[in-house]
Amino acid sequence: MDNILEVSHISKSFKDRTIIKDLNFTVKEGDFFSILGPSGCGKTTLLRMIAGFLEPTNGKVFIRGKDMTGIPPNKRPVNIVFQSLALFPMMNVKENIAFGLRRRKFKKQEINDKVSSMLERVGLEGYEKKSVTQLSGGQRQRVAIARSLVLEPSILLLDEPLGALDRKLREHMKIELKLLQAEIGTTFIYITHDQSEALVMSNQVAVMNNGNFDQLDIPKNLYKSPSTSFVAGFVGETNKFNITTEVIDDNEITIKTKNGWKLNKQCNNTENYKYLFIRPESVILKPEKELRDISRFTIKVKTILFDGSDTKISALVENTKEIMLISLPQNAQFEDVVVGDEIEAAVHHDDLKCYKE
Amino acid sequence: MIKIKWGFYIFLLPVILWLFLLIVLPQIDLFINSFRVVNDFKDTTTWGFGNYKSFFSDSVYWYTFVKTAIYSIITTILTFLLTFPVAFFITKVVSNKYSGFLALLLLMPFWVGELVSVYGWMILLRESGVINYFLLDIGVIHKPLHLLYNNASMLIGLVYMSMLFMIVPIMSSLEGLDDSLIEAASDLGASKFTIITKIVIPYAAPGITSGSIIVFMLVLGDYLTPDLLGGKNSLWFTEQIYNEFIASFNWNQGSAFGFLLLALSSFIIWIALKVTKQSLEKAVS
Numbered sequence: 001m002d003n004i005l006e007v008s009h010i011s012k013s014f015k016d017r018t019i020i021k022d023l024n025f026t027v028k029e030g031d032f033f034s035i036l037g038p039s040g041c042g043k044t045t046l047l048r049m050i051a052g053f054l055e056p057t058n059g060k061v062f063i064r065g066k067d068m069t070g071i072p073p074n075k076r077p078v079n080i081v082f083q084s085l086a087l088f089p090m091m092n093v094k095e096n097i098a099f100g101l102r103r104r105k106f107k108k109q110e111i112n113d114k115v116s117s118m119l120e121r122v123g124l125e126g127y128e129k130k131s132v133t134q135l136s137g138g139q140r141q142r143v144a145i146a147r148s149l150v151l152e153p154s155i156l157l158l159d160e161p162l163g164a165l166d167r168k169l170r171e172h173m174k175i176e177l178k179l180l181q182a183e184i185g186t187t188f189i190y191i192t193h194d195q196s197e198a199l200v201m202s203n204q205v206a207v208m209n210n211g212n213f214d215q216l217d218i219p220k221n222l223y224k225s226p227s228t229s230f231v232a233g234f235v236g237e238t239n240k241f242n243i244t245t246e247v248i249d250d251n252e253i254t255i256k257t258k259n260g261w262k263l264n265k266q267c268n269n270t271e272n273y274k275y276l277f278i279r280p281e282s283v284i285l286k287p288e289k290e291l292r293d294i295s296r297f298t299i300k301v302k303t304i305l306f307d308g309s310d311t312k313i314s315a316l317v318e319n320t321k322e323i324m325l326i327s328l329p330q331n332a333q334f335e336d337v338v339v340g341d342e343i344e345a346a347v348h349h350d351d352l353k354c355y356k357e
Numbered sequence: 358m359i360k361i362k363w364g365f366y367i368f369l370l371p372v373i374l375w376l377f378l379l380i381v382l383p384q385i386d387l388f389i390n391s392f393r394v395v396n397d398f399k400d401t402t403t404w405g406f407g408n409y410k411s412f413f414s415d416s417v418y419w420y421t422f423v424k425t426a427i428y429s430i431i432t433t434i435l436t437f438l439l440t441f442p443v444a445f446f447i448t449k450v451v452s453n454k455y456s457g458f459l460a461l462l463l464l465m466p467f468w469v470g471e472l473v474s475v476y477g478w479m480i481l482l483r484e485s486g487v488i489n490y491f492l493l494d495i496g497v498i499h500k501p502l503h504l505l506y507n508n509a510s511m512l513i514g515l516v517y518m519s520m521l522f523m524i525v526p527i528m529s530s531l532e533g534l535d536d537s538l539i540e541a542a543s544d545l546g547a548s549k550f551t552i553i554t555k556i557v558i559p560y561a562a563p564g565i566t567s568g569s570i571i572v573f574m575l576v577l578g579d580y581l582t583p584d585l586l587g588g589k590n591s592l593w594f595t596e597q598i599y600n601e602f603i604a605s606f607n608w609n610q611g612s613a614f615g616f617l618l619l620a621l622s623s624f625i626i627w628i629a630l631k632v633t634k635q636s637l638e639k640a641v642s
Contacts, residue, residue, distance in 0.1 A: 088541075090562070
């Protein structure tokens with residue numbers, strides 16, 4: 001498949017502040033590509049440069065191999081769904097969706113056909129005459145997406161469009177967006193600070209930090225093997241420890257945390273690490289005797305954070321001052337865990353993620 | 358509960374009194390007077406439409422009436438054309454830091470009052486005024502131009518005095534305009550012109566409507582500016598009313614003219630609202 005978007009050595013500075021630093025990536029046709037990062041990491045700036053609202057200080061943006069330098073937003077084959085949705089309040093649903101078609105001088109009949117088939121596609125048949133101010137949050141969302149998609153853009157850019165919705169609706173729209181994208185096949189570039197949105201919907205996720213990508217990968221790899229400590233900390237829930245390491249021999253090191261926890265890890269890397277990450281669900285409770293390649297320890301339950309299938313315990317690692325979050329499976333084995341219980345626990349050596357910086 | 362009700366009426370009372378004593382009662386009196394016809398010796402009184410008939414029979418009244426209406430409309434349109442870009446600039450283009458300061462600058466002319474502003478224009482425009490002096494000095498003209506006491510100078514004054522009343526409502530409605538609407542329109546392929554006509558102006562329509570109504574009514578009922586800047590030929594309808602009340606002492610005729618002016622302004626505003634499909638409720642809220 002072809003690269004629909006190529007961002008080549010792009011950077012952007014405002015006055016003396018550099019927002020984007022020499023960023024380089026490509027997006028394949030038909031991908032659901034997410035850019036995940038905390039607020040202020042430059043992701044919106046990047047999106048606005050792709051859309052044409054900002055010109056990069058250095059570097060170039062290519063869409064379908066065509067250099068976009070100097071081409072204004074209204075002439076680029078990309079459309080954007082804004083965080084605020086930016087529906088035109090003085091127009092009804094149909095006029096909103098037809099706005100772009102009218103600018104392209106489509107015939108009236110053609111506009112009517114396109115608008116009604118687009119509305120059908122997003123599940124809003126018969127809403128043409130409704131005022132956009134009367135719609136619910138989810139419906140407004142769909143109108144905003146329909147308004148952009150009706151122009152059949154090469155790339156649809158979405159700037160945190162689910163941010164304003166309540167949790168339940170957001171979960172629902174997440175699935176709906178993914179299905180819609182799969183159905184129409186348009187390339188989506190989706191910006192978010194919500195890692196769950198990025199992981200659920202995308203084929204490719206780029207984690208952005210300080211104006212550059214820390215890691216660009218499929219969601220599973222991003223979660224399973226984060227390449228930097230920032231990615232490990234930002235994507236998914238995790239326990240972070242400040243550590244020092246000592247080399248025992250060629251394939252084993254001792255990890256010492258700041259608060260006195262010592263554990264061994266088998267690895268053939270002899271460098272000094274600074275951070276250790278352990279995901280709550282990678283802690284094995286009551287490990288079987290014959291399990292190998294694990295570090296065993298005992299924990300003492302301090303609090304139970306009940307949240308249905310996502311229930312966790314906050315526990316103290318025995319003989320240390322380290323506190324960590326551990327997922328508590330909601331099955332019969334752990335049903336009667338109470339505060340103060342001491343439980344055998346272990347982590348597989350591969351799940352002890354160590355980083356130098 | 359009773360206490361709250363009493364408080365409500367106590368605060369309402371001044372408004373009711375003001376409306377009733379100073380607006381409703383005099384208007385009723387003038388309305389009754391407008392149907393009272395006196396003969397030239399002012400000794401017999403009859404009732405009827407005589408005062409209104411004399412308006413239609415004398416062409417100078419008619420002419421003044423129509424001219425006042427047309428020039429008020431022109432003033433309103435010119436004021437809109439001049440202030441809209443300024444309002445857009447202050448609210449959307451410059452940063453928030455300066456927009457307050459710029460809005461304050463707009464207010465400045467009103468600190469000195471209408472009379473002084475009008476005299477300011479006279480100093481600029483008269484034959485020995487600043488503009489003529491400057492033009493003579495650099496040799497563009499050899500004889501002073503008659504810039505004052507014509508319709509153009511009157512229009513300048515009227516527009517100048519009206520600008521604030523147009524710009525404030527427009528600015529307040531533009532302030533609510535989310536920048537992303539403009540960006541979205543641009544992203545969907547709209548040119549700058551289309552963005553202004555299809556997005557910005559419709560969005561600001563309630564502000565434009567209320568600004569236009571205020572300006573139109575103020576200009577239609579203005580006396581000072583047409584009189585001082587338009588001179589003897591200005592033929593503003595308020596001058597006719599003034600003449601009837603003060604010069605001819607014919608209060609009955611003056612009242613009839615007053616009600617004709619009221620009818621005229623109401624009618625033009627009604628037509629304008631119908632044509633532009635705006636609602637009065639939205640504009641005043």
